[in-house]
Structures are given as C-alpha cells and as structure tokens.
Amino acid sequence: MIINIKDIEKFCEILRRSGKKIALTNGSFDLVHSGHVNYLNEAKKTADCLIVGINSDKSVKQYKSDKRPIVPQEQRALLIDNLKAVDYVVIFEETTADNLIEKVKPDIYVKGGDYTEDTLPETATVKKHGGKIKFIKMTQGCSTTNIINKILDIYAK
Secondary structure (H helix, E strand, C coil): CECCCCCHHHHHHHHHHCCCCEEEEEECCCCCCHHHHHHHHHHHCCCCEEEEEEECHHHHHHHCCCCCCCCCHHHHHHHHHCCCCCCEEEEECCCCCHHHHHHHCCCEEEEECCCCCCCCCCHHHHHHCCCEEEEECCCCCCCHHHHHHHHHHHHCC
C-alpha cells in the first residue's frame, strides 16, 4: 500500500498501537534489480512491517544526477509496493530520510552495508527516537549504475 507522506505519521501510530514492530528503509530504487530484492527481503526479517521510503524524482536529481531517475517516482513506488517483502511505501522529498524518520519513528532503520553508523546521515535522528540501525550486506555486482553503464556500453557503439 502506498501511503501519502501527510498520513504516514498517524498510520505508524496505529501500527504501533496494534503491537507492530516497524522497520524503515529508503532509497531511490531506480531500475530495480536482484540486489534491491535481496536487500528488501533481508530488511523485512527485522520487523513485522517494512516501510520503504522512495526518494522523489526531485531529490534523486539533487543527490545522484540531473539525468536520474530513469523511472518516475510513481512507477518506482508501484514496483516496490508490489514486492513480497514490502508492506508499505511512502514517497518523500528530501535527500536524506531524517524528516521521514521523524514521522515514522521506526524500531529498526535498515541501510546497506556500504554505510556505518559514523557515515550514515540519519544516525542521530534514529537514535533520538530510540530506534536501532541494522546494516545489510550488499549484493556484489548489483547496482543501477552498473546496469546503466552496461546499456551505454552495448548500445552506444
């Protein structure tokens, strides 16, 4: 289910009152690949409900490139929402998930193993609300950038 950012805080309060443990992760999820699926499957194991924050098109352009995303935010949200591991999806506008974390107040904040607590921008916000951070090992060789580069290599010649 895709939840509007305006409703996510109240929605999470209802989940918590019903005794659900909430995990939150986020990303652009542009050109979804098996690495994303593996990551989300592992993230789901950490809690009763997995909420995935999808960076808006505007925020992806700000932190990745003005050429990204390839897939528009509504399509990315629909695709991620239809993966087995994902319970809820929300699109957010900022380049970091701090404001989303303030609304969701997850029990577990899940990020890729390419981060540490020292390099993760959202660490202080997660800890402020009593959440724990779980890092998941990334699938080697799987990245949207690699896919884009392979397409360019094959078709640009």
